[in-house]
Amino acid sequence: xxxxxxxxxxxxxxxxxxxxxxxxxxxxxxxxxxxxxxxxxxxxxxxxxxxxxxxxxxxxxxxxxxxxxxxxxxxxxxxxxxxxxxxxxxxxxxxxxxxxxxxxxxxxxxxxxxxxxxxxxxxxxxxxxxxxxxxxxxxxxxxxxxxxxxxxxxxxxxxxxxxxxxxxxxxxxxxxxxxxxxxxxxxxxxxxxxxxxxxxxxxxxxxxxxxxxxxxxxxxxxxxxxxxxxxxxxxxxxxxxxxxxxxxxxxxxxxxxxxxxxxxxxxxxxxxxxxxxxxxxxxxxxxxxxxxxxxxxxxxxxxxxxxxxxxxxxxxxxxxxxxxxxxxxxxxxxxxxxxxxxxxxxxxxxxxxxxxxxxxxxxxxxxxxxxxxxxxxxxxxxxxxxxxxxxxxxxxxxxxxxxxxxxxxxxxxxxxxxxxxxxxxxxxxxxxxxxxxxxxxxxxxxxxxxxxxxxxxxxxxxxxxxxxxxxxxxxxxxxxxxxxxxxxxxxxxxxxxxxxxxxxxxxxxxxxxxxxxxxxxxxxxxxxxxxxxxxxxxxxxxxxxxxxxxxxxxxxxxxxxxxxxxxxxxxxxxxxxxxxxxxxxxxxxxxxxxxxxxxxxxxxxxxxxxxxxxxxxxxxxxxxxxxxxxxxxxxxxxxxxxxxxxxxxxxxxxxxxxxxxxxxxxxxxxxxxxxxxxxxxxxxxxxxxxxxxxxxxxxxxxxxxxxxxxxxxxxxxxxxxxxxxxxxxxxxxxxxxxxxxxxxxxxxxxxxxxxxxxxxxxxxxxxxxxxxxxxxxxxxxxxxxxxxxxxxxxxxxxxxxxxxxxxxxxxxxxxxxxxxxxxxxxxxxxxxxxxxxxxxxxxxxxxxxxxxxxxxxxxxxxxxxxxxxxxxxxxxxxxxxxxxxxxxxxxxxxxxxxxxxxxxxxxxxxxxxxxxxxxxxxxxxxxx
Numbered sequence: 001x002x003x004x005x006x007x008x009x010x011x012x013x014x015x016x017x018x019x020x021x022x023x024x025x026x027x028x029x030x031x032x033x034x035x036x037x038x039x040x041x042x043x044x045x046x047x048x049x050x051x052x053x054x055x056x057x058x059x060x061x062x063x064x065x066x067x068x069x070x071x072x073x074x075x076x077x078x079x080x081x082x083x084x085x086x087x088x089x090x091x092x093x094x095x096x097x098x099x100x101x102x103x104x105x106x107x108x109x110x111x112x113x114x115x116x117x118x119x120x121x122x123x124x125x126x127x128x129x130x131x132x133x134x135x136x137x138x139x140x141x142x143x144x145x146x147x148x149x150x151x152x153x154x155x156x157x158x159x160x161x162x163x164x165x166x167x168x169x170x171x172x173x174x175x176x177x178x179x180x181x182x183x184x185x186x187x188x189x190x191x192x193x194x195x196x197x198x199x200x201x202x203x204x205x206x207x208x209x210x211x212x213x214x215x216x217x218x219x220x221x222x223x224x225x226x227x228x229x230x231x232x233x234x235x236x237x238x239x240x241x242x243x244x245x246x247x248x249x250x251x252x253x254x255x256x257x258x259x260x261x262x263x264x265x266x267x268x269x270x271x272x273x274x275x276x277x278x279x280x281x282x283x284x285x286x287x288x289x290x291x292x293x294x295x296x297x298x299x300x301x302x303x304x305x306x307x308x309x310x311x312x313x314x315x316x317x318x319x320x321x322x323x324x325x326x327x328x329x330x331x332x333x334x335x336x337x338x339x340x341x342x343x344x345x346x347x348x349x350x351x352x353x354x355x356x357x358x359x360x361x362x363x364x365x366x367x368x369x370x371x372x373x374x375x376x377x378x379x380x381x382x383x384x385x386x387x388x389x390x391x392x393x394x395x396x397x398x399x400x401x402x403x404x405x406x407x408x409x410x411x412x413x414x415x416x417x418x419x420x421x422x423x424x425x426x427x428x429x430x431x432x433x434x435x436x437x438x439x440x441x442x443x444x445x446x447x448x449x450x451x452x453x454x455x456x457x458x459x460x461x462x463x464x465x466x467x468x469x470x471x472x473x474x475x476x477x478x479x480x481x482x483x484x485x486x487x488x489x490x491x492x493x494x495x496x497x498x499x500x501x502x503x504x505x506x507x508x509x510x511x512x513x514x515x516x517x518x519x520x521x522x523x524x525x526x527x528x529x530x531x532x533x534x535x536x537x538x539x540x541x542x543x544x545x546x547x548x549x550x551x552x553x554x555x556x557x558x559x560x561x562x563x564x565x566x567x568x569x570x571x572x573x574x575x576x577x578x579x580x581x582x583x584x585x586x587x588x589x590x591x592x593x594x595x596x597x598x599x600x601x602x603x604x605x606x607x608x609x610x611x612x613x614x615x616x617x618x619x620x621x622x623x624x625x626x627x628x629x630x631x632x633x634x635x636x637x638x639x640x641x642x643x644x645x646x647x648x649x650x651x652x653x654x655x656x657x658x659x660x661x662x663x664x665x666x667x668x669x670x671x672x673x674x675x676x677x678x679x680x681x682x683x684x685x686x687x688x689x690x691x692x693x694x695x696x697x698x699x700x701x702x703x704x705x706x707x708x709x710x711x712x713x714x715x716x717x718x719x720x721x722x723x724x725x726x727x728x729x730x731x732x733x734x735x736x737x738x739x740x741x742x743x744x745x746x747x748x749x750x751x752x753x754x755x756x757x758x759x760x761x762x763x764x765x766x767x768x769x770x771x772x773x774x775x776x777x778x779x780x781x782x783x784x785x786x787x788x789x790x791x792x793x794x795x796x797x798x799x800x801x802x803x804x805x806x807x808x809x810x811x812x813x814x815x816x817x818x819x820x821x822x823x824x825x826x827x828x829x830x831x832x833x834x835x836x837x838x839x840x841x842x843x844x845x846x847x848x849x850x851x852x853x854x855x856x857x858x859x860x861x862x863x864x865x866x867x868x869x870x871x872x873x874x875x876x877x878x879x880x881x882x883x884x885x886x887x888x889x890x891x892x893x894x895x896x897x898x899x900x901x902x903x904x905x906x907x908x909x910x911x912x913x914x915x916x917x918x919x920x921x922x923x924x925x926x927x928x
Contacts, residue, residue, distance in 0.1 A: 022071065022092075022095075023094060023095060023096045023097065024068075025045065025097075025098045025100060026063065026098070027063065028064075028100075029062055029102050029104065030062055030102075030104070032105050033105075033106065034127075034130065036124060036126030036130075037061060037714060039062065039125075039823060041083075041104070042055060042079045043064045043079075044079075045076055046075055047072055052070065052072075056824050059821065060714070063765055070092070074091070075087055076089075076090055078104060082106060082249060083105065086102050123145055123219070125714050129714060136609075136611045137224070137225040137226060137648055137662065138225040138648075138660055140162050140164075141220065141222075142158060143218075148215065150832065150860075152860075153215075154210045154212060155220065155241065156175035156210040157878075158214055160815070160834050161834070162220075162222050162815075163718070163758075164755075164772075164813065166179045166813050170208075171369050172369065173885070176208050178239060179809070180222065180237040181224070181236060181237070181774065182808065183235060184808035187234065187236030187698070189231065189238050189239075193443060194242075195443060195459060196540075198465040198512070199511065200439060202469075203671060203673040204673070207439075208401075208437070212399060216244060217242055218245055220242070222239055225648060227613065228599065228613025229598055232642065233669055234666055235668050244318060244320070245329070245331060246383060247321060249321060251320055253318040255314070255316045256924055257312075258313060258922065258923065260309070260311055260312065260340075261342060264342065268307060268310075269307040269340050269372075270304055271306075271370065271372065274404060274434050277470060278297075278298070278470050278471045278506070279468075281551075284506065284508070292575060301432035302430060302568040311340075314337050315335070316333075316335045317333070317334050318332070319331070319332055319333075327384060336375070337376075339919075340370070340372050341370075342368070342916075343367075345369065347911070348364050348909075348912070349365070350909070350911060356789070359891050359909045361414055361909065363413045364414060365412075367409045368407070371405045372404040372405075373401065374400075376399070376401075377397075378398040379397045380395070381393060382394050388449070391447045391448075392444070392446045393445050394445075397439070397443075403436075404434050405434075407429075407430075407433070408430055410426060410427075426478070427478055430477075432472070434471070435467065436469075438464075438467075445457070453524055454520070454522050454523075458516075461515040462513070466508075467508070467510075470506055472504070472506075473504055475502055476496065476500055478496070478497060479491060479494050493563040494563055495563055495564070496555045496564065499552070501553055505548075505549070505550045505551075508548075509544060509547070510544070513542050514540070515539070515540040516538065518538075519534060520534060521534045529605050535597070535598065536598060537597040538594070538595070538597075541591075544591075544592075545589055546586055548581065548680075549584075550580065552577055553573040554573060556574050557574055582626050583626050585676050586676065587625060587626035588624060588626065594620075597616050607653075608652075609650040610647070610649050611648045614645050617641065618641040619697075620638075621636075622637040623636055623672070625678075632677060633676075633694075634677060645665055646662075646665065647662065656709060660705070660708065663703050663704075666700050667698060668697065668700075669698075670730060674691055677690075678690065679742065687741055688741075689743045690735075692744055695746075697728070698727065698730060698747075699726075700726040706720030706757075716759070718758070718759035721757070722754065724752065724753040725752055728749070729748055730748075731780075732807065733782075733843040734845055735845050748782045749780065749782065751778060751780035752778060752780075753806060755776035756775045757774045758771075758772060758774075768817075768820075769819070770817040770819070774813045776810065776813070779804075782843075784799070784802045784844075784845065784847040786798050787846065804850065808839055808840065810838065815834050826872065828863060830863070833857060834858050835855070835857045836855060836856055839853050841887055844889075848891055850889070851887050853886065854886040857881065858878075858879055858881065859879075860876075860878045862876045870926055871925070873925075874923055877918060878918065883916075884915050885916075886913050887913075892906050893910070
């Protein structure tokens with residue numbers, strides 16, 4: 001009986017299995033026009049002859065699955081918003097897998113004058129992939145859906161997820177400027193809806209991308225090659241913000257959130273009073289002859305308070321749709337972010353030992369930054385379709401970034417009065433700095449088809465960008481920590497710097513662009529091939545007006561030895577320069593007029609698509625500064641022209657495979673700030689800066705080869721190589737300037753940049769992987785100075801050629817994201833890692849003394865969960881590893897017997913470290 005019992009149990013299980021025979025249903029749901037997987041579609045399974053129902057959602061790869069379905073006949077129903085429902089019959093057999101493929105059609109409406117159907121969702125991942133595949137040039141794109149699900153809330157942070165793109169970070173640790181394939185921001189331009197706009201940055205042509213909230217775009221595109229109808233000053237590439245467009249159906253999207261930086265868990269946020277701050281300098285307000293007094297400078301920038309729990313405020317609202325006849329479309333979108341961040345920084349000022357060319361640290365500065373950023377984006381777009389052949393649109397955009405920064409710095413000399421850690425001469429500096437950056441953009445565009453073969457399009461643009469830094473206030477104090485005879489350390493009272501107790505700086509610049517475009521396209525059939533011949537032109541009138549004033553306040557003559565007790569109202573000061581600095585070169589007017597024309601062909605011959613053309617650009621620049629005529633370059637003008645050929649070839653290996661080959665010639669113009677012959681300090685620069693009126697434009701020849709595979713749904717494989725030959729690259733170098741050093745732009749001969757890119761996207765039902773890797777190797781040879789002591793014991797130096805990488809270029813950049821999306825339960829999650837390899841931060845004039853930024857890895861996380869209906873909750877967490885920004889000189893720190901924190905004998909010389917900590921956001925999102 002004992003031996004028989006197991007057999008009886010197995011027999012019973014077999015009977016049960018036979019009685020409840022089951023199978024599996026697998027399938028895919030796609031858009032029948034685009035082939036896009038309809039991620040999130042609902043699939044229901046029901047049987048008429050059995051009381052059986054199941055439902056599920058479509059996964060990331062467009063698939064769905066029903067398991068353990070009893071054998072029988074069923075109906076499957078698929079539903080997705082704005083699409084027609086579709087049903088199919090399926091039979092399930094015991095132990096078998098039944099396959100179903102459903103293609104849903106968009107809902108259509110037939111009108112009297114024109115038949116208009118629903119458009120593909122421009123915010124979807126498939127739309128971004130389609131843009132990549134159909135683009136005439138080499139392109140990477142990120143959809144609004146991907147951006148929404150990511151940990152990022154600014155466009156600048158989004159760019160670092162794209163293949164070949166790394167970023168420069170601002171003081172608060174947030175991404176600010178992109179670097180594409182090792183080419184820094186000077187080689188890149190930014191477009192809004194395909195048109196270049198001016199930058200509010202007081203130094204650069206390129207736009208700080210942290211000014212843009214991430215939720216104002218339908219798609220973000222990065223072009224890595226150019227065509228003849230694109231402006232030619234993008235050696236590195238172009239970034240295009242495709243702003244929100246009117247959806248087919250009335251749509252409301254809203255979100256609200258809050259956040260907190262980990263720095264403030266138990267610590268407060270120090271802020272200054274800017275309510276009574278000056279809006280402009282006394283000279284700018286009252287005229288050049290105005291004699292300012294101490295009374296013109298309120299003390300409120302040095303009145304500080306604490307915000308114990310500085311919670312962020314994040315809001316977004318978008319409303320749009322089309323009229324009943326679908327001819328008129330409108331969308332209005334707004335985004336507001338108010339965030340607080342804190343940075344803790346340690347910086348060593350460096351010099352060079354004249355006897356052996358080794359680095360020397362002269363002093364150490366410990367800094368704390370408290371930064372509030374208020375970011376506002378308001379965009380609107382209106383379009384009207386007169387008929388099939390004529391359409392106009394109008395964009396009006398306003399972007400604002402207001403930053404309030406408090407900085408405390410304690411700078412200790414390592415050479416004067418130093419008797420060990422915690423001793424020596426100390427300078428303490430309090431800084432209060434408010435900056436307001438604005439962009440106004442108005443774009444009128446028209447598309448007109450004159451007949452079956454001829455069409456034209458035109459654009460008229462007015463855009464203005466401003467930056468106002470009204471009253472950057474610095475308070476400079478001196479003290480010392482001295483060792484007494486009994487070994488105790490005594491700190492001296494705080495006294496004011498005799499020459500610059502207070503420095504009040506006012507900086508304001510405004511760029512204005514008036515731009516017009518006209519393009520004609522003729523599309524005949526020649527020898528049986530589809531051909532497109534186009535020609536067009538562009539003209540831009542750009543002006544910049546810059547105002548700069550610096551006022552120095554010194555301790556009052558009645559008491560020059562007064563001390564500081566923490567309350568600035570108890571001290572008196574005298575104003576040294578009552579008329580500001582009207583003769584500073586940073587008071588300037590700059591005009592730039594660029595005219596361009598191009599001719600371009602495009603034809604298809606079998607599987608080959610070829611696009612080629614020639615662009616002509618003429619540049620005329622002129623400037624006038626407030627500096628005395630004795631200063632070289634105080635007035636100047638430059639004129640030149642460029643011929644820029646380009647060819648882009650795309651061969652269709654199969655329905656799912658393409659190979660691209662491209663060549664284009666491009667330029668990069670010096671920044672206005674760099675051409676002006678100024679010498680000035682920057683609030684966050686480690687050295688004073690100088691301009692160079694003798695800078696030349698940069699030219700480059702660019703080559704790309706890329707293989708593309710789109711196996712199914714949203715999966716893709718992109719593999720490419722590139723090469724750039726660059727003439728007269730501009731880099732910043734530390735150069736001797738009198739008894740000090742200055743940070744100055746120079747042209748450095750010729751450079752080469754080559755690399756490899758790999759971009760992979762793969763989805764497995766509810767799971768997905770996005771990964772990309774870029775290898776870049778650039779080389780430039782420049783002259784360096786090597787100091788040494790000769791055989792006779794005399795100090796001397798020699799010039800040595802040294803080959804190095806381009807400034808800002810990392811050999812290795814990698815991104816890896818793991819995704820999970822459960823559309824049935826409305827849960828999505830993503831964890832993303834970014835690796836940026838070591839790169840040169842600052843070029844030194846001395847051999848082997850360049851300052852390098854160390855390689856780093858950052859880790860971010862985001863998730864959202866549908867609560868009910870159209871309401872969901874989301875979380876975002878960034879910098880989970882508390883990744884530091886670190887600088888070093890790759891020369892051993894010399895063991896001189898002095899103990900210095902962060903420095904270790906025999907290891908690379910430590911220069912700087914910034915720590916930002918983690919940042920957390922939680923919020924609600926509503927979609928209708």
